[in-house]
Amino acid sequence: MAGTPNAIETPLSSADGSSPAVIVFENVGISFEEKAVLDGISFQLARGETKAIFGVAGSGKSTVLKLALGLLKPDAGDIHVLGEDVTQMDEESLFELRRKVGMVFQESALFDSLTVRENVAFRLMEEHDLSDEEIERRVRESLSFVELEQTVDKFPSELSGGMRRRVAIARAIVTQPEILLYDSPTGGLDPVTSTTIIELIVKQRDVYKTSSLLVTHRLQDAFAMATHQFDQKANQVKPLPAGARGDIPMGFLILRDGKIIFDGDVHELAQSKEEYIREFIS
Amino acid sequence: MQAVQDYSLLAARSLSNVFRAPRYFADMTQQADLIGFGSLPIVVLTGFFTGAVLALNSANTLERFGSLSLIGQLVSVGMVTELGPVLTGLMVAGRNASGMASELGSMVVTEQIDAMRALGTDPTKKLVTPRVISTIFMLFFLTIISDLLGLIGGGIVARFIFGMDSHQYWSSAWQTLMFRDVFTGLVKPLFFGFIIATVGCYYGMSARGGTQGVGRATTQAVVASSVLILLVDFFATKLLMAIFGYR
Ligand SMILES: Nc1ncnc2c1ncn2[C@@H]1O[C@H](COP(=O)(O)OP(=O)(O)OP(=O)(O)O)[C@@H](O)[C@H]1O
Ligand SMILES: [Mg+2]
Numbered sequence: 232m233a234g235t236p237n238a239i240e241t242p243l244s245s246a247d248g249s250s251p252a253v254i255v256f257e258n259v260g261i262s263f264e265e266k267a268v269l270d271g272i273s274f275q276l277a278r279g280e281t282k283a284i285f286g287v288a289g290s291g292k293s294t295v296l297k298l299a300l301g302l303l304k305p306d307a308g309d310i311h312v313l314g315e316d317v318t319q320m321d322e323e324s325l326f327e328l329r330r331k332v333g334m335v336f337q338e339s340a341l342f343d344s345l346t347v348r349e350n351v352a353f354r355l356m357e358e359h360d361l362s363d364e365e366i367e368r369r370v371r372e373s374l375s376f377v378e379l380e381q382t383v384d385k386f387p388s389e390l391s392g393g394m395r396r397r398v399a400i401a402r403a404i405v406t407q408p409e410i411l412l413y414d415s416p417t418g419g420l421d422p423v424t425s426t427t428i429i430e431l432i433v434k435q436r437d438v439y440k441t442s443s444l445l446v447t448h449r450l451q452d453a454f455a456m457a458t459h460q461f462d463q464k465a466n467q468v469k470p471l472p473a474g475a476r477g478d479i480p481m482g483f484l485i486l487r488d489g490k491i492i493f494d495g496d497v498h499e500l501a502q503s504k505e506e507y508i509r510e511f512i513s
Numbered sequence: 514m515q516a517v518q519d520y521s522l523l524a525a526r527s528l529s530n531v532f533r534a535p536r537y538f539a540d541m542t543q544q545a546d547l548i549g550f551g552s553l554p555i556v557v558l559t560g561f562f563t564g565a566v567l568a569l570n571s572a573n574t575l576e577r578f579g580s581l582s583l584i585g586q587l588v589s590v591g592m593v594t595e596l597g598p599v600l601t602g603l604m605v606a607g608r609n610a611s612g613m614a615s616e617l618g619s620m621v622v623t624e625q626i627d628a629m630r631a632l633g634t635d636p637t638k639k640l641v642t643p644r645v646i647s648t649i650f651m652l653f654f655l656t657i658i659s660d661l662l663g664l665i666g667g668g669i670v671a672r673f674i675f676g677m678d679s680h681q682y683w684s685s686a687w688q689t690l691m692f693r694d695v696f697t698g699l700v701k702p703l704f705f706g707f708i709i710a711t712v713g714c715y716y717g718m719s720a721r722g723g724t725q726g727v728g729r730a731t732t733q734a735v736v737a738s739s740v741l742i743l744l745v746d747f748f749a750t751k752l753l754m755a756i757f758g759y760r
Contacts, residue, residue, distance in 0.1 A: 300630075302630055323635075326630075329630070329632070330633040336631075341625075342620075342625055342629075343625070354633060354634075357632070357633065359535065402632075
């Protein structure tokens with residue numbers, strides 16, 4: 232296996248080390264039809280941290296997110312989310328845990344027979360403890376966050392791909408979960424829309440301090456996230472002053488052939504000598 | 514083998530969910546509306562014409578023995594114990610088992626089922642149980658409607674083709690029905706409804722492989738539920754006969 236170094240064991244990389252990890256993968260392996268997709272991967276996501284996951288198509292990025300939510304069960308290893316062992320939990324208790332985690336699916340996965348309003352309100356309605364006015368208020372708030380208030384009565388099929396992605400974000404954040412999992416939120420979108428979506432994610436991170444895993448194909452998205460912050464007074468995303476770079480808890484993780492070949496922060500990434508990684512970041 | 518196990522698990526879950534919160538009454542009424550009123554036209558039509566053709570065929574035989582007056586009895590027993598439940602079941606299977614398989618199947622392949630689980634909602638509670646309960650409930654009433662329409666169809670044939678006295682037809686049709694016939698005829702749709710919805714949902718939930726997979730699931734759901742209805746019909750009839758003590 233020339234050219235494939237061992238996974239870099241740096242728990243709590245780029246986080247301050249004092250906050251407990253919200254997601255922990257330990258030697259997780261999974262295969263589909265005899266083909267090992269993930270082969271003993273370990274990493275941690277610290278509270279408040281954003282970790283970007285890279286890898287070529289089919290390297291198992293979506294699989295990592297689905298494992299974290301317990302939508303898939305690993306063949307080997309342990310996964311802890313908010314202190315609970317996802318691998319040992321039955322579906323019934325997983326439903327409880329998943330209420331604290333939001334996920335934006337790769338293809339948005341909006342309910343196509345429900346309107347945008349009903350999609351975003353889905354979780355609130357399921358919880359049965361809010362009044363209709365309160366639900367409506369929170370739906371509006373969430374949709375205005377993604378700047379799509381005018382679409383409440385539309386069906387997902389009437390929206391563009393980028394709008395659907397934003398509705399999916401609104402649906403994931405409406406309950407203000409502690410963890411957000413974004414699966415390729417900018418995949419297949421034009422640069423302008425991609426920037427809008429990355430700004431939304433930065434805003435979510437800085438306003439609500441959510442921990443998140445972000446799968447993406449675009450390294451520039453992750454770099455933008457590491458170098459920008461949301462300015463609440465000006466209500467816009469601004470570049471960090473040069474001296475403050477690195478203040479943002481932002482980790483990078485690269486998957487290759489079922490292994491983690493890189494796990495570290497932006498400086499470590501920039502200094503990496505590994506050829507494959509250099510190729511990735513160039 | 515795995516499939517049978519998965520199916521049984523889903524079928525068991527669909528019923529045990531009834532006793533666990535949350536329950537989805539709104540989804541249940543919506544499904545009941547879709548299954549019940551949506552199927553009404555075809556159930557009315559099949560019921561009516563089955564009764565009519567039953568009368569036509571049996572009249573032919575009965576005439577040879579000079580006992581045309583038995584037409585009412587034949588139609589009513591045939592309709593109520595057998596043809597009403599089975600044909601209604603098959604019709605609803607064709608319409609709704611396929612509908613459920615394609616709807617849930619599309620939700621699986623577009624990750625909507627995963628999204629629902631990710632949002633903390635159990636798809637077996639939100640999607641499967643309401644379908645199962647509404648199908649059982651509605652099939653019961655659809656079968657009664659079909660039985661009635663069959664009797665009317667038979668009555669019309671008896672009156673206008675064979676010139677039989679309507680009063681005689683209805684009283685013989687009515688009097689010949691015994692408790693066990695009616696009971697048999699009303700228990701069957703409960704089983705059939707359960708089969709239709711669980712099989713439809715099972716094939717939908719286990720759909721794989723894009724739109725083609727959904728198409729396959731839909732066809733399989735109709736075939737499997739129809740065959741299962743006929744099989745269960747045989748055994749249910751045998752069992753109920755044993756209980757009521759003939760043969
Ligand atoms: N449900 C499944 N059944 C069979 N194989 C699967 C399944 N889900 C994923 N795979 C396989 O696992 C591998 C990783 O899939 P995954 O969706 O995680 O890739 P990805 O990194 O998200 O790719 P992309 O960047 O294209 O989204 C692929 O080879 C895929 O074929
Ligand atoms: Mg993916």
